[in-house]
Amino acid sequence: MNFKDKIIRLSEVDSTNAYAREILKKFPSIQEGTTIVAGFQTSGTGQDGKAWESHKEQNLLLSIIVHPDFLQPDQLFYLNISIALAVFDFIESFYIKDSKIKWPNDIYVGNKKIAGLLIHNDLEFNRIRNSIIGIGININQDNFNTDIPNPVSLKNILKKETDVNVCLENLLDYIENRYNMLKNKDFEKLFSQYHDALYLLGQETLFLDNKDEEFQGIIDGVRSDGRIRIITPQGIRFFEFREIRYIF
Numbered sequence: 001m002n003f004k005d006k007i008i009r010l011s012e013v014d015s016t017n018a019y020a021r022e023i024l025k026k027f028p029s030i031q032e033g034t035t036i037v038a039g040f041q042t043s044g045t046g047q048d049g050k051a052w053e054s055h056k057e058q059n060l061l062l063s064i065i066v067h068p069d070f071l072q073p074d075q076l077f078y079l080n081i082s083i084a085l086a087v088f089d090f091i092e093s094f095y096i097k098d099s100k101i102k103w104p105n106d107i108y109v110g111n112k113k114i115a116g117l118l119i120h121n122d123l124e125f126n127r128i129r130n131s132i133i134g135i136g137i138n139i140n141q142d143n144f145n146t147d148i149p150n151p152v153s154l155k156n157i158l159k160k161e162t163d164v165n166v167c168l169e170n171l172l173d174y175i176e177n178r179y180n181m182l183k184n185k186d187f188e189k190l191f192s193q194y195h196d197a198l199y200l201l202g203q204e205t206l207f208l209d210n211k212d213e214e215f216q217g218i219i220d221g222v223r224s225d226g227r228i229r230i231i232t233p234q235g236i237r238f239f240e241f242r243e244i245r246y247i248f
């Protein structure tokens with residue numbers, strides 16, 4: 001099955017992730033790679049429950065349903081790695097040199113965010129039964145709300161519009177390729193390529209911990225369980241997603 005074989009196109013929906021959840025309730029074994037694409041979301045959701053802003057028909061808004069039951073729950077972070085790498089591959093295909101993956105799964109160009117992922121996993125009997133991979137990529141939007149800290153679109157960078165449908169086809173090819181690597185348990189390669197693309201790796205950076213205390217450190221890498229490893233003057237510290245914020 002090809003990821004481009006089953007695309008459900010909606011002009012408007014609350015959220016493609018929510019729509020995918022409803023589909024899974026009715027058809028829990030729906031074909032892997034089923035993709036829901038929307039031109040506009042009335043309640044597009046980002047990480048931390050924040051709204052995901054996207055003007056009508058300007059950007060890529062999609063959710064892909066997969067059944068990664070070949071992964072153990074402790075290998076779940078590799079799903080995150082493979083999809084982040086696929087979106088990174090897609091951005092790099094425009095010859096954009098300074099694209100990076102900001103841990104755990106934002107795609108950055110320079111110090112600005114061009115894409116984000118929101119993945120929901122459904123675990124059953126110690127196996128991952130379903131995952132909904134929500135992806136938002138800023139393609140042709142010129143301006144963003146001022147309360148979004150650092151967004152950027154492909155158009156802002158390339159200074160020209162790109163066909164969103166062609167983008168979708170190409171993105172799904174990159175995703176299928178990385179997902180096949182995951183299926184083949186090519187974990188070492190995925191892990192090392194994720195590190196090669198990691199934003200601020202090895203650089204002195206300022207962070208805020210979850211007590212709102214500022215600290216300086218150097219990102220040393222990410223553990224296979226998804227925790228980030230930071231070298232600080234006090235020693236090595238590990239953090240889960242949402243336990244730290246980067247200070248720009």
Ligand code: BTN
Pocket residue numbers: 014015016017018041043044045046047048052060061062063106115116117118134135136
């Ligand atoms: C983030 O905050 O970085 C994650 C953004 C994920 C947004 C996408 S858009 C398509 C899918 N549907 C949603 O409601 N959210 C995700």
